[in-house]
Amino acid sequence: MKRAVVITVFFIFMFALNSFAQELPVVTAIEIKGLKRIEEAAVKNKISLKLGEVISQEKISEDIKSIYKMGYFEDVKVDIEPFEGGVKVIYTVKEKPTIVKVSFEGNKEYDEDRLKEVVAITAGAIADVTLINDNALKLKAFYESEGYYFAKIVPVIKKKTEQEVELTYVIDEGNKVKIKEIKFEGNKAISSRKIKKVMATSERKFYSFITGSGFYKKYEMMQDLEKIKDLYYDNGYLKVSVGEPKLEFSQDKKWMTITIPISEGPQFKISSVKLAGYKDNKEEQELKKLIKLKPGEIFSKAKMRKDVEAITSFYSDRGYALASVSPDVLPNEEKLTVDVTYNVKPGDKFTIGRVNISGNVKTVDKVIRREIRVDEGDEYSASKIQKSKKRLEDLQYFETVDINQKPDPDKKTVDLDVNVKEKPTGFLTIGGGYSSIDNLIGMVDVTQNNLFGRGYSLTLRGELGGRSSYYTIAFRDPWFMDKPLLFGFNVYRQKREYVNYTRDATGLSFTFGKRYGEDWSASVTYDIEKSRVTDVATDADTVIKDMEGNLLTSAVTFQIINDTRDSYIDPSTGRRYSLSVTTAGLGGDTGFWKSLLDLGWYLPIFEESTLHLRGRIGMSDTLFGKKYPLYERFYVGGLDTIRGVGYGEAGPKDSKNEPIGAKRALIFNIEYLFPIVSEMKLKGLIFVDIGKGYNEGEKFGSDIKYTSGFGFRWFSPLGPVKIDYGINLNRKEGESKSKIEFGFGSFF
Structure with missing residues (x-):
C-alpha cells in the first residue's frame, strides 16, 4: 500500500506573527480525523506531542511512525493551522479495511473447517498485510507437516467497499511427498539402523497408514537432529557434529531421500567422577552409591543425567526443595578423557505450607485431599508430591492433575496448588460382542465411579449370551467411615450352560479391607451362594453327576496385595504380588480350600516399551468330606491364562474331552509391549x-502347554480393550490350533 504523508507547516507565517517574540508557536489543540472503528484514545496514547508544548517537527515525525506501527492504518497525514494564539495539529488517518470473509480455494484434502483451525485470522480482523502473509506461512507449514512439501499458498484480497475486503487463500496442494530413504554420511561408530531407532522421522512403510509416519516435518526433524547428538553423547562422542539434512526429490516429486551428514569425532572415556558441595563424609558416601558413571567407562550423557536426577532426588526428599546439581564436564582432547564433577547446592530446608485444591466441581475436597501424601507442616518431599499426583490420576476421576509448587524463600515453605480438571465418571454402555466362552453376547453396563462426588463406586451390569447370563449390583467405598478402609458388597445372579450340565446361581458377598503404608493392602470377603445344577447328561462322568441338585456354598477369602506399579491402567515399571486363600465348608453343602499366589513384574525396556513377567501357582482340595464343585476350580486356558487354547483346555478333561477344572494350576506369561500410535x-x-x-494322579509341572502370539491394547475412553491371537505350539488331538481372544476391562 502506498503511504502518503503530508505535513503542511505554517512555520514561515508563524515566524512573521511572532517576529518580535522570536519564538516557535505553542500547540493549543490536537485533533484526530478519519476514525471509524478505532477508539480515539488508542491513537492519542501514541502521540508524544502535548498541549502547551512548543511545536516540534521531530516529535510529529515520531508520532506518525507510532501511529503506523499500530497496524490499523494505511495512511496518516498531519496538518497544522493557527488556533487561539497557537497552532492546532490535525492527524488525519485512513483506516485499513476490515476482512468480512475468510475463505479457501483449491483445497481438496482438507475442508475449510480444518484449515480455519490452522490460521489465526478471522472475519472482523484488520486487513494487515503482515498478518495475512504470516497466516499463509502457517498454512504452508501445516501442509508440509502432512506431507505436501510442494504446497503453494497465495493470499488474494478482493475489495468489496472502501472499508471491507474478502480474503481468499488460493491453495495448490501438489503431491504428497513420502520419505523413500533416510541416509547418513560419515557415521562409522554407530550404525544407521541404531540412529534411525532414536528418530521420530521414518521411512514410509506398508503400515504407515496406521501410524501416520513417513512424511517430512521440519520441526520434527530439528528434534531428531538433537536426538542423534544425544545418541552420540551417550556413547562418548563429545565432539560430534550433525549437519542440516539434504533433501532430494524424485522426478515426479512424490518421493524424497533425506541425507544427514555426521562428523563423529573421537570417543572419550571417563577419567574421574567427583562431588562438590556436600556437607560431610557420611553424605558423600550416600551420594557415591547413587552415581552410575564410573572411571574407565565410556562417557554417557544419559547416565550423567540420571546421576543428576538421583542426587537431586536425594536432597529433595529430605526437605531441600530448591536443591540443584550442575555437572561440569572437562574433556582432555589429548588423552581423550573427561573429568566429571557434580556440583551440589542443597540450599535450605523447607516445609509444606498451604495445600490448595481447585478445579473440582463435583468431587468434594476430602476425596482429593486424602490422596495427597503430605500434610501442611510436613518436611518437603518431592517423591511424596509425585506419589500424590499418581494417586489422584489413578482414581480416574480427572482428565488432568497438576500440582504447582510455590516456594517462599523467606518463610522456608512450599505451598501446593492442586488443580484438577474433572471428567465424566459415569458410563452407560449398551452393546454386543463375542466371547470365546459364550459366543455372541449382549451387554448393558451402568457404572458411576465417583458417586455423589465422594469416591463411591456403583455398578449395575447385565450380560446375556448364547450360553450364559449374568446380572450384578456392586458397590464399593474405598474410604469407609473416612478411614483407609475398604467396604464393598456384590449381589449377583448367574446362569451358564456347560456341555454336560447347567448351573443357576444366586450370590451375595461382602468385602472389608485396609491399606498398610503406600504399597500394601489386605482384605477379607465373605461369599454365600446358592447354586442349582440341572440338565446333567445321563452319560456324564461321576464327578459331574455328584453336583446335581442344590448346593449352598459359604466361603471366606483372605487376600494380601503388594502393589508398586507406576500406574494401575498402563503400568511400565513396578510389581504386583498377591496371595489369596479361600476356605469353604463352615456351613453349606460344599467344602474346599483354594489358594492362589500371583506374582507380576513390569520392567521398562528402551524408552516406551515394557517387559511384563507374570507367574501364578494355584493349589486346592476338598475339606470336611464335602463336595468341591467343578465351577469353583481352576480353568487353565483362555484370555487371562493360556492364550491360543480354549477355555479350560490346558487342564483336566472328562471322558468326552470337555474341561472340568483343575485342583492345581501353574501359569507363566511373558509379554513385550510397545507403542504403535502413542496419541491414540x-x-x-x-x-x-x-x-x-x-488333578490327582498327575505330576505337578509335567506336560506343560506352550503358546505364543501377538495382540493389541487400546486404552479407549470407555476402558481398556485387549485383542490377542495365540497359537498352540504343542497341540494335541482335540485341542485348538489357535484362538483370537477379545476382552474389555482391566489388564492383568
Whole structure:
C-alpha cells in the first residue's frame, strides 16, 4: 500500500506573527480525523506531542511512525493551522479495511473447517498485510507437516467497499511427498539402523497408514537432529557434529531421500567422577552409591543425567526443595578423557505450607485431599508430591492433575496448588460382542465411579449370551467411615450352560479391607451362594453327576496385595504380588480350600516399551468330606491364562474331552509391549504363555502347554480393550490350533 504523508507547516507565517517574540508557536489543540472503528484514545496514547508544548517537527515525525506501527492504518497525514494564539495539529488517518470473509480455494484434502483451525485470522480482523502473509506461512507449514512439501499458498484480497475486503487463500496442494530413504554420511561408530531407532522421522512403510509416519516435518526433524547428538553423547562422542539434512526429490516429486551428514569425532572415556558441595563424609558416601558413571567407562550423557536426577532426588526428599546439581564436564582432547564433577547446592530446608485444591466441581475436597501424601507442616518431599499426583490420576476421576509448587524463600515453605480438571465418571454402555466362552453376547453396563462426588463406586451390569447370563449390583467405598478402609458388597445372579450340565446361581458377598503404608493392602470377603445344577447328561462322568441338585456354598477369602506399579491402567515399571486363600465348608453343602499366589513384574525396556513377567501357582482340595464343585476350580486356558487354547483346555478333561477344572494350576506369561500410535494410546504386544492345570494322579509341572502370539491394547475412553491371537505350539488331538481372544476391562 502506498503511504502518503503530508505535513503542511505554517512555520514561515508563524515566524512573521511572532517576529518580535522570536519564538516557535505553542500547540493549543490536537485533533484526530478519519476514525471509524478505532477508539480515539488508542491513537492519542501514541502521540508524544502535548498541549502547551512548543511545536516540534521531530516529535510529529515520531508520532506518525507510532501511529503506523499500530497496524490499523494505511495512511496518516498531519496538518497544522493557527488556533487561539497557537497552532492546532490535525492527524488525519485512513483506516485499513476490515476482512468480512475468510475463505479457501483449491483445497481438496482438507475442508475449510480444518484449515480455519490452522490460521489465526478471522472475519472482523484488520486487513494487515503482515498478518495475512504470516497466516499463509502457517498454512504452508501445516501442509508440509502432512506431507505436501510442494504446497503453494497465495493470499488474494478482493475489495468489496472502501472499508471491507474478502480474503481468499488460493491453495495448490501438489503431491504428497513420502520419505523413500533416510541416509547418513560419515557415521562409522554407530550404525544407521541404531540412529534411525532414536528418530521420530521414518521411512514410509506398508503400515504407515496406521501410524501416520513417513512424511517430512521440519520441526520434527530439528528434534531428531538433537536426538542423534544425544545418541552420540551417550556413547562418548563429545565432539560430534550433525549437519542440516539434504533433501532430494524424485522426478515426479512424490518421493524424497533425506541425507544427514555426521562428523563423529573421537570417543572419550571417563577419567574421574567427583562431588562438590556436600556437607560431610557420611553424605558423600550416600551420594557415591547413587552415581552410575564410573572411571574407565565410556562417557554417557544419559547416565550423567540420571546421576543428576538421583542426587537431586536425594536432597529433595529430605526437605531441600530448591536443591540443584550442575555437572561440569572437562574433556582432555589429548588423552581423550573427561573429568566429571557434580556440583551440589542443597540450599535450605523447607516445609509444606498451604495445600490448595481447585478445579473440582463435583468431587468434594476430602476425596482429593486424602490422596495427597503430605500434610501442611510436613518436611518437603518431592517423591511424596509425585506419589500424590499418581494417586489422584489413578482414581480416574480427572482428565488432568497438576500440582504447582510455590516456594517462599523467606518463610522456608512450599505451598501446593492442586488443580484438577474433572471428567465424566459415569458410563452407560449398551452393546454386543463375542466371547470365546459364550459366543455372541449382549451387554448393558451402568457404572458411576465417583458417586455423589465422594469416591463411591456403583455398578449395575447385565450380560446375556448364547450360553450364559449374568446380572450384578456392586458397590464399593474405598474410604469407609473416612478411614483407609475398604467396604464393598456384590449381589449377583448367574446362569451358564456347560456341555454336560447347567448351573443357576444366586450370590451375595461382602468385602472389608485396609491399606498398610503406600504399597500394601489386605482384605477379607465373605461369599454365600446358592447354586442349582440341572440338565446333567445321563452319560456324564461321576464327578459331574455328584453336583446335581442344590448346593449352598459359604466361603471366606483372605487376600494380601503388594502393589508398586507406576500406574494401575498402563503400568511400565513396578510389581504386583498377591496371595489369596479361600476356605469353604463352615456351613453349606460344599467344602474346599483354594489358594492362589500371583506374582507380576513390569520392567521398562528402551524408552516406551515394557517387559511384563507374570507367574501364578494355584493349589486346592476338598475339606470336611464335602463336595468341591467343578465351577469353583481352576480353568487353565483362555484370555487371562493360556492364550491360543480354549477355555479350560490346558487342564483336566472328562471322558468326552470337555474341561472340568483343575485342583492345581501353574501359569507363566511373558509379554513385550510397545507403542504403535502413542496419541491414540494404542499398543502392540508379543507374548509367550506357559502353563497347565492338574488333578490327582498327575505330576505337578509335567506336560506343560506352550503358546505364543501377538495382540493389541487400546486404552479407549470407555476402558481398556485387549485383542490377542495365540497359537498352540504343542497341540494335541482335540485341542485348538489357535484362538483370537477379545476382552474389555482391566489388564492383568
